[in-house]
Amino acid sequence: ALVALSFSGAIGLTFLMLGCALEDYGVYWPLFVLIFHAISPIPHFIAKRATYDSDATSSACRELAYFFTTGIVVSAFGFPVILARVSVIKWGACGLVLAGNAVIFLTIQGFFLVFGRGDDFSWEQW
Secondary structure, eight states: OHHHHHHHHHHHHHHHHHHHHSTTTOOOGGGGHHHHHHHTTHHHHHHHHHOOOTTSSOOHHHHHHHHHHHHHHHHHHHHHHHHHHTTSSOHHHHHHHHHHHHHHHHHHHHHHHHHSSSTTOOGGGO
């Protein structure tokens, strides 16, 4: 599972780099979506740390974390569209960045589905 996740992450980053580095595009502004990729798991980590009652099906802290994570993901998809709309990047680069975003966010979600469900999960297993 870890090999598949790393492979899909590499594919997503390849799409992102192609959207920036191809000769026709050549603008590196879309690389700022990497900030959204880096901060997207943070609300989940905070909610998991702050919520001690794992038996509850829903809590306000967890719902707030879902809300912030959704805002971060929507912003990551909206940023290249806005850059393309104001003609900072071309629409082809926008498409490649959006494809990279989809693959990278699915990889992040896959990581949490594969490694984050168990009660015995800890970072020391790495």
